[in-house]
Amino acid sequence: MPVNTTMPFAGSSSDIATWIIAISILVSTVLSIMAFLGIAQGLQVRIWRNQIEAKLRLLESYRDTARDEARKKLEKLGARDPDGVVNTVMEYFVIEPVSIEPTDIIKRLEKILRTEEERIEDIVARSLPQGVNDVEKKNIVTLLAITNALNTLYKFVRHVLLLGIKTKNAMLVAQLWMMMPFYMRIAKAYFDAVKTISKGIPIGDAAGPLAAYRLMKSLTMEAGPREVTKDTIYTVHRFEERKVIIVKARGPGSTVGRPGEAVEKIVNDELQGNVAAIITVDAALKLEGEDTGSIAEGTGVAMGDPGPEKIRIERVAVAHGAPLYAIAIKMSLEEAITAIKKEIVDGVEKAVERVKKLIIESTRPGDTVIVVGVGNTLGVSQ
Numbered sequence: 547m548p549v550n551t552t553m554p555f556a557g558s559s560s561d562i563a564t565w566i567i568a569i570s571i572l573v574s575t576v577l578s579i580m581a582f583l584g585i586a587q588g589l590q591v592r593i594w595r596n597q598i599e600a601k602l603r604l605l606e607s608y609r610d611t612a613r614d615e616a617r618k619k620l621e622k623l624g625a626r627d628p629d630g631v632v633n634t635v636m637e638y639f640v641i642e643p644v645s646i647e648p649t650d651i652i653k654r655l656e657k658i659l660r661t662e663e664e665r666i667e668d669i670v671a672r673s674l675p676q677g678v679n680d681v682e683k684k685n686i687v688t689l690l691a692i693t694n695a696l697n698t699l700y701k702f703v704r705h706v707l708l709l710g711i712k713t714k715n716a717m718l719v720a721q722l723w724m725m726m727p728f729y730m731r732i733a734k735a736y737f738d739a740v741k742t743i744s745k746g747i748p749i750g751d752a753a754g755p756l757a758a759y760r761l762m763k764s765l766t767m768e769a770g771p772r773e774v775t776k777d778t779i780y781t782v783h784r785f786e787e788r789k790v791i792i793v794k795a796r797g798p799g800s801t802v803g804r805p806g807e808a809v810e811k812i813v814n815d816e817l818q819g820n821v822a823a824i825i826t827v828d829a830a831l832k833l834e835g836e837d838t839g840s841i842a843e844g845t846g847v848a849m850g851d852p853g854p855e856k857i858r859i860e861r862v863a864v865a866h867g868a869p870l871y872a873i874a875i876k877m878s879l880e881e882a883i884t885a886i887k888k889e890i891v892d893g894v895e896k897a898v899e900r901v902k903k904l905i906i907e908s909t910r911p912g913d914t915v916i917v918v919g920v921g922n923t924l925g926v927s928q
Contacts, residue, residue, distance in 0.1 A: 591716050594723040598707050601726050605703060608737040609696040615740050616689045623682060625673040635666055635690040636697045656854035666690065681746070684777075684799030685924070689743050692736050699733055732879065739883040743800060748925030750882040750890050753875040754828040754848075755926045757897045758794035758919025762928065764898065765790060771928045774811055778803035779928055785902070787911035791817075797923035805918050806855030810862050812916065819866040822913035824859060825904060827897050828920035829882055829890075830874035839893030840876045841900060848872035849920045859918075871904055873897045 613632055620628035640662050643654035670686050703722065710718035742749055748756065762781050768789075770781030773796060783790045791812060795803030805826075813821050828848035832838065847870055849856045863870050875893045905915050 591719050594719050595707070595711065598703070598719070598723055598726060601730055602700070602703055602707065605696070605700045605730070605733050608733050609693070609700045612689070612693040612696050612737065612740045615744055616686065616693050619686055619689060619744055620670075620673065623678050623686070624675045625670075627673060631669055631673045632690065632693065634669060636693050638662070638666065638694055652853055652857050655852060659852065659854065681799035684801050685743060685746055688800035688922075688924070689740065692739055692743065696733060696736050699729060699736075703729060735880040735883055738880065742883075742885045743924065746798065746800075746925055748886045749884060749922060750877045750886050751829045751922045752886060752924055752926050753877070753890055753894050753897075754826075754919040754921035755794045755797065755923035756886075756891070756919070757827045757873075757875070757894045757901070758792050758917065759797075759926050759928060760894060760898045761790075761901060761917060761919075762792050764902075765792075771796075774808045775804050776807075777801045778805060778808040780808060780812060781928070786906055788822075788905060788909055789914040790905065791914065791916045792919070793916060794919040794926075794928060795921075795923035797926045797928055800922055800924040802920070802922050804855060805849070805920055806851070806858030809916055809918060810858045813862045813866060813868075817914060820914055821862075821866055821868045822909045822915055823869050823871060823905070824863055824916045824918070825871045825873065825901055826859070826918045826920050827873045827875070827901065830876055831882070832876035832878055836876050837889070838877050838881060838887060839889035839891075839896075841893055841896050842874045842876065843900060843904070844872045844874065846870050846872050848874055869908065871908065873900055873904075 613636060617628045617632050620631060625631060640658060643651055643658060645651060666687055667683070670683055670690070674683065703726075706718065706722045709715070710722065739749065762783070765783035765785045768782045768784055771779040772781075773779050774793075777796050777799075778793065779796045780791055780793045783792065793805055793808050793812070795801050795805070809824065813819060824847075826848040828850070830842070830848065832840070847856045847859045849859075860870070862868070875890065875897055877887075877890055877893075881887060881890065901917055905917075909915055
């Protein structure tokens, strides 16, 4: 009699299907109970917390490395109490002016920002022995500013995490977890900038001053360089029967100078308002997908200033009827504060040619044009 092998196989399949359904129901029931009791959310918060804490430890190491680099630099230059200097600047803060009453808010903001700048420079200068050159002092100030930024970011992330845990606010922890990739991207950029700043290597943000420098070298110079205001110089050139005044921060130390005040003084005191156009060249953050070193032309003042320097140029332009032209050299945040790339240098050359073309097209022979190279002139002389 033949053996029937079909029935047992069918019965086996039915048993497996029954078990799968039973297990699925059990798992669903357990998950529902966990969700009702808040256990699932608690587990998820713990996972988020562990991941945030891992990133927080990395952020702390960035901060500590920057602090140690600044301290070593101060020790190398013979500073007194380098730890005290680093700790003071690392915790330094700025309180914004009252904005509910906007009268003179730009002047008040300028006063606060300049007081901060002068105070930190004074702290560094007092700690160093006489004979340390100005370039080293400015590089130390920038290095300490990076340490301050990393310390502030570290404390902010730690505060939000601990507050979320303390108040058992899962949404607060979740929001922090979602933002961590962006915070770490910023932190990594600052961390990578530490060695670059310490060695005095030009950074991406030096694109504007570098464009000004290249333009200076390509035109016939008539006068300069001359310091018109703190850490800011200008030179006078001739180009296609036009007078071209080029302004940039005084290098090669790490500083952005005071380009707004410089333009204001040149136009009002030396040109008596006789200016046909003002052109600013600056680094600009690119959008994802844009090429590093690509350039774009626009109108307005290309300057990442909180307000005081930028508004000086705008007011001068309005008072004397001078159009404002801008040339932007595109780069990412990381590229802006780390060693300058070849693509950015190539973009600088393109920007210089675009400036020359703009001068010819937007002005007439006999006109006076001001070109401002905006940005940190670290490693770029004049």
